[in-house]
Amino acid sequence: MSVVDDVRSLILGGQYAPGDRLGEVELAEALGVSRTPVRDALRRLQSEGLVDITANKGARVVEYPRQDLETIFELRARIEGLAARQATALATPQDADALHEVAVAIREHAERGDQDAVYRLNAEFHQSLVRLGSSAVLAQSISSLIHSAVLLRTYSSFDEEAMRRSVNHHIEIAAAIRAGDPEWAEAVMRAHLFSARASLLGPRRQENE
Amino acid sequence: MSVVDDVRSLILGGQYAPGDRLGEVELAEALGVSRTPVRDALRRLQSEGLVDITANKGARVVEYPRQDLETIFELRARIEGLAARQATALATPQDADALHEVAVAIREHAERGDQDAVYRLNAEFHQSLVRLGSSAVLAQSISSLIHSAVLLRTYSSFDEEAMRRSVNHHIEIAAAIRAGDPEWAEAVMRAHLFSARASLLGPRRQENE
DNA sequence: TGACAAGGGGTTGCATACAATCCATGAATA
DNA sequence: TATTCATGGATTGTATGCAACCCCTTGTCA
Known part of the structure; x- marks a missing residue:
């Protein structure tokens, strides 16, 4: 180490x-x-x-100001959306299975309330997916964006419903990749990230009150 | 320094x-x-x-394999597309003017055949835009992707028509930002990057001969 | 002649010592 | 009393020495 x-x-x-x-x-x-x-x-x-x-x-x-966090999730939706899309073509069935395993493990730990494990596995899920969809080199240059969510201790502000959504998204993404459907995979990934943003940062459009 | x-x-x-x-x-x-x-x-x-x-x-x-370069441009289209979109809302008129200045300078140096200056100014254009559209923190984590193009000595493989396109794209992007039109700005940026990818990596879909 | 092992040069990894910088504390003066 | 300046401790920046490691060369043996 x-x-x-x-x-x-x-x-x-x-x-x-x-x-x-x-x-x-x-x-x-x-x-x-x-x-x-x-x-x-x-x-x-x-x-x-x-x-x-x-x-x-x-x-x-580092500390991210709120505006940056908005942008980070918007960015992640685009970047990881692409990664999910490409992973449908590049991932082997074994890769897809491994991803599914992680998604299931997240669900189990979430049900047990083991947040530390959920943090860790969630980061692993996203990192693996990016690596599958692009390459190790790119995955590294993007990792800071994924880490930003961990820094936030994302799930502490998730309510029960948001957590259920998040958990199910992971499993659905693995399913979409196994099915080899790029549009589906990208769409779920985007939903996953926008849903997390909403839970974390609250409702948007505060400008037109 | x-x-x-x-x-x-x-x-x-x-x-x-x-x-x-x-x-x-x-x-x-x-x-x-x-x-x-x-x-x-x-x-x-x-x-x-x-x-x-x-x-x-x-x-x-670093050396980027060809497959990575394909992905890098796809990524940049998404990331810098977002940056261009957001810059229309966040940039001041002075910012837009400064961007326009750089774009014009690129055109002048390109006409004079001063490639070194074109490299440098091009990187500056893209970095500034990302900074305008998001934040310094994010701009830094994305800079490696922009650098990858510089590493490639992008323009050495540009023919005359491709160079003219690239030069005009920069000016058009500045115009779209000044006009405050997010869709326009994002669309031109995406065109700009896909056009660069085509010049650099040649025609795609080599799989179905 | 080919293969394998030992040796040596060179490069990186880490530790420690010293210099430069920053910040807080306190004293002196207006 | 408030402000300014000086001084000291603490922390970072840099240099250098030594240890560990890699790789290439060379020599020996089958």
Whole structure:
């Protein structure tokens, strides 16, 4: 396990909340290494979009303003919509099965109320899908957008109905991919993300009250 | 000018081609600093998607396989399409004017055959637009996709007609934004990117001969 | 002649020391 | 009392030394 992965886990795991300072010596001592690999890790996480570094002032976990979050979900709908569409052509039946497995596991953990597992598996579901639909290179450059939802602790603001919707979307997406239907897959993925946005950010069109 | 920016310029400027090794000592000597800041820079550029680092084997400039390039342009059409759409609402008249200025400058340099300037200004046009349409945070996480085109030395494979199209697209996009017409702006942006993809990668549907 | 193993040069990974910068605290003065 | 400036601690930025690793070369043996 590399130091980058360790620090990323600390952030995504919630040990450090958005806005928290990430001191180099503090992290180095916590992980039992010197400052050098920690600095490496922070630099990389900055470009991954998880960390915000100001010269001579150190690193903090990024905070997304509300407007950015609106845009992020709009973007994810487009990007992951494309990924879902392409995955119908590129994924093997085994890939589709694996995706279905994850979707089912999410449902089970959700029913049991195990939120940590749901976070983790949800990120895994989305990352795998993007990887299937495009490539590892692209998946990496998009991962920060997917992480943004995790940073938000998405599901804490989901009510029961929203959670049920989300869980079912995952399974439906896996089904669409197994069926090889690109339009269906893309449409469900878009619905999935817009539904999450609504639960997270509340009703839109606050402008024309 | 930071070391990261220096190294990025070396890559985007073409001093290092895709696949080239990026030795730490070599870069450090060239830039007159020690290995430490160079290492920082390479780690960051890795997550920006510009370099590829393998443990104990060093860094190389990334190479995108053809299939990835197809996907990259498809993605950019969706992402920058959204950016163009949103920019119509968010950009001030000054922003639109500035964009127009850049578009005109691109035309002038293109007529004069100054490809280096065209590369640079083109990247600036797209980056500014994304920044206008979303936010600095998002623009950064998308920049690697825009860079991929620069890495390709896009315009070297453009014929005269394709170049004219590209140049006019930029101006038209600025016009659509100034007119505040989101559909128009998004449509032109998509055309712009699909046209570039066609020039770069040749005709599609090679599968059904 | 071919294959495999040992050695050596070179490169990266990590740790530590020092320099530069920032920020907060407190004292001195208007 | 409020403001400014200086000073100190704390934190980041950079340099350098050493250890670990990879790969190429070379030599030996079948």
